[in-house]
Amino acid sequence: MRDRRRQKEAWKADWAVRKAEWRAREKRRKACGESPDYGRGPMGPPNAFTLLPWLLLGMGAISNVIKGETPNPWIGALGLLVFNSLYITLVFRAFDRRAREAASTRWCLAALGAVTCALALAYGGNWLLFFPLWGLATGAVVRGRTLGPVMFVVTGLAGAIAGLDEGWDTLGIAYGTLVSGMVTAAILALSETVKELRETRQELARAAVDQERLRFSRDLHDLLGHTLSVIVVKSEAARRIAPRDMDAALGQIADIEAVGRQALTEIREAVTGYRETSLAAELDRARGALTAAGIEPVVRQSGPPLAPQAAALLGWVVREAATNAIRHSGATSCEIEVRSTRERVRLVITDNGGGVGSTLPGSGLTGLTERLAAAGGTLAGGPVPGPGRGFRVTAELPVENPETAENEES
Template sequence: MGTERGTRMFGASGRKAARREEDCRDGGTGPIGTPRGFALLPWLLLGMGAISNVVKGETPNPWIGVAGLLAFNSLYVTLVFRAFDRRARESAATRWCLVALGLVTFALAVAYGGNWLLFFPLVGLATGAVVRGRRLGPALFVVTATATAVAVYQEGWDAVGVVYGTLVSGTVTAAILALSETVKELRDTRQELARAAVDQERLRFSRDLHDLLGHTLSVIVVKSEAARRVAPRDMDAALAQVRDIESVGRQALTEIREAVTGYREASLAAELDRARGALTAAGIEPVVRQSGPPLPPQAAALLGWVVRESATNVIRHSGAALCEIEVRSSAERVHLVITDDGGGVGSTPPGSGLTGLTERLAAAGGTLDSGPAPGRGFRVTAELPVEPADRGEESR
């Protein structure tokens, strides 16, 4: 149920992310705090002085000035809106629009000077919005150098503010947009991590459920068959099997609750005892050998899962009379070998249990191999690196 709820939550966040992406593309309705095309339009007010000159008739050839204003405004608006769509921003048309904006500004500033020089900071702003990466530095240098030459030519060193404004508008705009894109990437990464967490939880839950129920139901079936066989001649033995079934069922309920909450860890010693009892009830003689120093909790838990799954497969598939389980540990590695003398069938082709265990052991730096044993039967071999016990306790 927790996994399903997580999937629904991720689905909702995914739809919100899609809406945000569409909003950023149209340049008009991004989330709060995200720069967009409309945020760069008020800077056109820097051109009010030039418009005032045209209206008051202070500009020679006013029709040329009006045409220049229309061309500049059209190109600027086009650029700032295209800056927020990555494909449009990186297209050749956008680069040509930026070049055209620079040429129009250069022509107007050379022709009229004065307030018309204030269009250079707008060119710097458009450059910072459109050009990204390594090309930004050379582009801003060209724009600033051009603004410096024209401003000094028209106004002398009194126009240093225009040069400063051109450089700052480009660099600040580029920095803000780069920060905005970084924030967006972090949001996307967070959503991707949420989806990966949900998928990982779903995988964990399916593995645990398979391992738990597969083993438990096999034991219940075996003990039920044993109770049915002995009931006509030994009611006490049949009742003992029924009590075992009740105990296994209660234990299964506890383990399922623990699996749902994610706190369950298989114990190797407990799983060896359960495997011994389940194999005996199924008429299979268990031989368990264990040698070496005690194992850290993580390695013991992983090998406990292997014992549980392998014993279940022996009971369900092998038709064996003997099953040997051997655990050999050293200071560096631990080996687990489970062999039966059945028909050479364990779980073929490998089911989700063995596949999931192989992935778990691989994640811990170990290996799991399974297949027919030499001569007769089936063999499962697991190998894990052994961490120091104190390190395992610290990690817990």
């Protein structure tokens, strides 16, 4: 009962939404000077109430009972009451999946068939019209591969029993039974498919929003982590050298201003989703940040130019690894090596610090690992093996030759 109430409330809510959409659409048509579209209204999904008016097919049998044209009218009236009760129960259960698939629903459908056959054999005539109602209830309850065999049995019984009374008119009863069941099943299956597609679309929209939030959080972490580290390092350098060399301190402050302005520009571009990291620019920034932090940078680059996507991904890796080396490693030197071929590119960043640069909790390398994996690459980081201390970050990516990409696009 509670499930049925919730289902009824969901139908009402969906109807209200459709009605509001229809009214808004009509207002727009009126504002544009178009004539009202009277042929289309706020149609809701089919429900149990849409199948109840078909009970009017039994009005002929009810009329026979009332006029006394039926032998044993009390038995006929009892049969009508049982048939209508079973039919209403089945159509309401048909729109609740758990109730529809329950064994009790199958027994109700079988009981409805038994009552239909008994009334048709006993009275014939108008009572044969209960067979299409039985077929309709069957199409509403039975789904999937079992629908065909069940409808074959129902139609066969309808044709056989009607043939005893109507002769060639049996074809109309059998055809009506088959069509009512199959059309009802097709409409309800289509309605459920539309509902599932709508839910899937909503879920995909939510997933897209979550993915965009994740992308933005990664970009913001990488941007602010690197920029704030550079600002902190240059501020410390300015504070240390200010008593001795004010001009050099002012130079560091000018660098802080430039870094801050650049960070503002990058954040605006990241918000709009159009930011592309350049590997060459990130290598220059890393070289400057490492030098300001007292870490000697060694940058080596060889191989053909990289495609923009690969360069952007590796630029993020350089930014994150350089930030970690400045903040956590305590290193005195940092080597950055980029080797590329026409098939793959390999980026190796090694420092001689304490070997903990990217193992700290909250490191952005976790997000970068996911990014590279999505592009078919790998990212690994860990202490340098062998004697000495240090930390190494290695990134590999499949690359596409820029000239080939341009030719394919053209």
